[in-house]
Amino acid sequence: MRQKEQMSKGLPKKLPVAGVKHVIVVASGKGGVGKSTTAVNLALGIAASDTSRSVGLLDADIYGPSIPKMMNLGGGVELTEQQLMKPLVNYGIKCMSMGFMVDEKSPIVWRGLMVMSAIQRLLRQVAWGPLDYLVIDMPPGTGDAQLTLSQNIPISGAVIVTTPQDIALLDARKGAEMFRKVEVPVLGLVQNMSVYICPNCGHQEHIFGHGGGHRVAKDMGMDVLGDVPLHLSIRQTSDSGKPIVVSDPDSPQAMAYRSIADETIKRLPPPLQ
Template sequence: MNDLLQSRLADLLLPELGVTLAQAGARIRVAELEGRAAVEVSVGFPSRWLEPWLRDAVDRLAAEAGQVVSSLTVNSRIATHAVQEKLSPLPNVRNIIAVGSGKGGVGKSTVAVNLALALAADGASVGVLDADIYGPSIPLMLGLHGRPDSPDGKTIEPMRAHGVEAMSIGLLVDQDTPMIWRGPMATSALTQLLTETRWGDLDYLILDLPPGTGDIQLTMAQKIPVAGAVVVTTPQDVATLDARKALKMFEKVEVPVLGLVENMAVHVCSNCGHAEHIFGKGGGQRMAAQYGVPLLGSLPLETNVREQGDAGVPIVAAGGNTATTHHFQLTARRVAVELAKRPQVARPLAVSLLG
């Protein structure tokens, strides 16, 4: 009976994510305690959203099998991934996720910031590193002001906003100061920002890359243990053409691509509700199918997203159960699940509550 319940739980489709618990790498144990079933589910992604849904599903499946559930335990263990064994790992940072694009203007930084906030809302500890040395935008989007502290004159304390840690060259120079640097200077600055920031205990560090496939991206691949990359595009052909270059670049430098995010996919008029595909339709889906990578999310073109970012309160941080916020949350969950499927650094198993 326990094996039947365990099998049925493994086949449960995670809501709106299109994968089962088993496909997402969950470990499920069912034990009999005094004639009742004790269920333990361990997952490799933030699970704050999962437990209420899973509790209802477990009770329903147990009732169908003629069982009663005495307890449900959901454990979230976000592992360090195998790339940490190849490159020098960062203390306290389990996984680095790079967010890149082939061209500018596709909303890459907006996606990066809201993904970070959505992962944090699901229970992860998250940081954001603004790797766009020439055009840093993270301070504005997170509403950060002032200079970060340096307790010892050698390292920097990250600043915090909306529950995430953040660092950017934009926090260290005046807002109007242009970074007139050659490539080696920019890449050196990125490396220092990454390694000399006193990051806390982070499940994910979101690396907001500059657009393109140049020096910053090459340095990242050679020196930074990136666990996976997310490529942002918009639906029109010119954007997906450049996104293809970014995707192939990540492949060549052996950074696994977790999937694509299609931004500005559709605009819904705030007055009449008419939906219009201003930049074309289905470009992200076609590209994902062509290259065999998941389409992690299709995000709308919405004035409120831009306004909230400009105000320093990104739409995920603004609260409210809006459709756009939900799209960002689903996209972040797909990113976390895709990463959880990847090879992980071996470590001793935690002691199970079921014995």
């Protein structure tokens, strides 16, 4: 309780992102669990369920931006008359990433303060609105980026991505607990790579363990938003810039993401603005 009070004490007032009704962060306690793939297909799933929805996708993983490749976007960023950056658009989703402004082969070697400044620019100096939902692909872990975002903008909720593997589940617990400490609602957990499905014979194998995400969710009083299988098509479509939700919308894999999107929307509080 004392730690929570110390984290909240003296914080600046949270200012909404102009023109955005809901901010949803997609986070993971560690890398390699499919967080970015989930963020991309979640955003596409939210838009696919209701074509009247306006959806944006922000790549806050400054050191390892994945959104440009997954959303098949690239090139320079143009400015509006108000000197705001114009999001790049594909599949009806407005996207912004540091990857649009640097060569994909060049590493970003920045200290923490520079990363925080970049994230603030991607939030405040982009012509996002009007948007019903802004999905933010967070960097892995529980560091400066997560804390800065949580303390500076009102967040409607966090989606925690994990695999059933014990090591991933330990970090997923930490991620969920961090958001609770900074008073960000945890909407639920996505158990990624829940089961391997052989594309040839359909045989199923629980490579990373079975049901671990559901046990953690129950222990922490969280909902499980859905399970996503480990399937070759998800990797292939992500790498080709044609995510599974748009390239094969009727597949079981795409339907899993669309179901997760529906469950996420159900748990959101009233709009931020």
